[in-house]
Amino acid sequence: MGRKNKIAEDYVKGATIGKGKFGSVWLCRCRVSGVEFSCRTLVKGEETVHREVEIMQHLSGHPGVVTLKAVYEDSESFHLVMELCSGGRLIDQMTKEGRYSEQRAANIFKELMMVIKYCHDMGVVHRDVKPENILLTASGKIKLADFGLAVRITNGQSLGGLAGSPAYVAPEVLTGSYSEKVDVWSGGILLHALLVVNFHTGIWDSVSKPARDLLERILTRNADSRISADEVLSHPWIIFYTERNLKSLSFKSKSKQQHMITASLVESSSRKKMVMLDGLTTTAACSTSTVSEEQDECGLVVAISHVRISEPKRSRLCVPTSPITEHCSSTTNNLCKAC
DSSP states (O other): OOBSSOHHHHEEEEEEEEEOSSEEEEEEEETTTOOEEEEEEEETTOTHHHHHHHHHHHTTTOTTBOOEEEEEEOSSEEEEEEEOOTTEEHHHHHHHHOSOOHHHHHHHHHHHHHHHHHHHHTTEEOSOOSGGGEEEOTTSOEEEOOOTTOEEOOTTOOBOSOOSOTTTOOGGGGGTOBOTHHHHHHHHHHHHHHHHSSTTSSGGGGSOHHHHHHHHHHSOSOTTTSOOHHHHHTSHHHHHHHOTTOOEEEEOOSSSOOOOEEEEEEEOTTSEEEEEETTEEEEEEOSSSSOOSSOOSSOOOOOOOOOOOOOOOOOOOOOOSSOOOOOOOTTOSOOOOOO
8 A cells, every 4th residue: 555665765754733633743844845744643543544534635636635644654653744734723723713703704705615525426425524634725715634433435325323523523423323414513613613613602593584494404403404415505695705706696595485585795886795686785894995806805794684596507616627646565556646
């Protein structure tokens, strides 16, 4: 599975930056290129290591998945050399910053759901989606990591076995029969944490109705009724805060009410955002004179009360941009090209 030569021959070991149940993560620098990477060292004896490497290679090429560069093996451990995400973990950012604005939460959540949708389209269920396993690049983009509990799945297949972290695990996992929608549930718990921080702060009343509607559709105990990652990406709350070319939006709620409401977003000459709902207008001033291409700085919070939108089904987000170079060792299997 791993290279015959020692990792120390190709990389200079640096400081340890994290420790977990099955191993540690440390910095390393390629002796040839001088580029820094992270290395995850896993103690042998866990069959999940082989599966994790295979799945990471299978998913290689998506910008939201941590890239596996090389795998090394010695008598006691496997060493997985991966791209370095210098922005740290999302959980640490959340702890430092507290509650997120709806606009910022929507952009983070959209990135996560795009990665989860890609995994599901590629026949992979992560099973341990949580902010500890979401890394950040220097520019703030997210990278899904730690595929140690991930498994392959075919259409209509039912999974079994306990997997995940208690705070984020979907209810059906405890019954022993579940699908890829467990990842959507875990993502919903994360979204709730971004918007509310915890379940005891009383902030829930200040969360907009469209955001509540999305959470209601995700955090339903009935997995058959739970929306998919693709449907999450089509939800008006996601589109409203992340689609820069949005002009108007029509929708209706999950409730039995069927009347339609229209929301329009326009830019005024005084650099203010105006939201018009059934003739009512609210205004939010931008905090800066310019608007970033990555994310608006206005921090709009809009009380839209009825939700529904239809959109053509999205195709698979991406495929690996180039094949992974494979090398053989005495233990065979795949190996990513280093440096």
